[in-house]
Amino acid sequence: MNIKKILARNYILASRSARRKKLLNQVGLHFKVKDSNVEEVNFKDFHPIKMVRINSQYKSRKVAENYKNEIVIGADTIVVLGKEILGKPGNEKEAIKFLTMLSNKKHIVYTGFNIIDTKSGKEIFDFEKTTVHFRKLLLEEIKYYVRNHKPFDKAGSYGIQDDFGCLFIEKITGDYYNVVGLPLVKLFISLQELLSK
Secondary structure, three states: OOHHHHHHOEEEEOOOOHHHHHHHHHOOOEEEEOOOOOOOOOOOOOOHHHHHHHHHHHHHHHHHOOOOOOEEEEEEEEEEEOOEEEOOOOOHHHHHHHHHHHOOOEEEEEEEEEEEEOOOOOEEEEEEEEEEEEOOOOHHHHHHHHHHHOOOOOHHHOOOOOOHHHHHEEEEEOOHHHHHOOOHHHHHHHHHHHHHO
């Protein structure tokens, strides 16, 4: 696959996530942002992969209805602790609760993405998972973070890349960019597949 062919296409990011915008800029894709404005599915009894599949497909398909010659990218990231799915916290109290739960434990971050070529109608879904190990957090640290950095748009109530939340993490096993919000390697491979069909 010719890299120039991938970079020559116009993309639509079906997300208002500043982190995903930064990642697409990092790899040189030309894109516009169009928020899908859909309400994410958050059923506690769903398997994590099923949840990120439904949400990423829902977002990308909704936005793709309005375009004819672009590639639409929809994505969804969740944090899974044991068998519990931690999405975006609804308020300060829930954010503190999530971080207290994650303290001194390991959890898994899943990001699903769905790409649609609106020109050909072809579509690909894939996902990545990364294990994240938190150190033991003090309640004072958690409250400081939540009140000053307001992680209400972040699954699991923390960010790895752009604020104080990076200090909570002892190590990760897997794709760093997946934790940020978009697994770039798998996305690029999927774009190659999409455009080679």
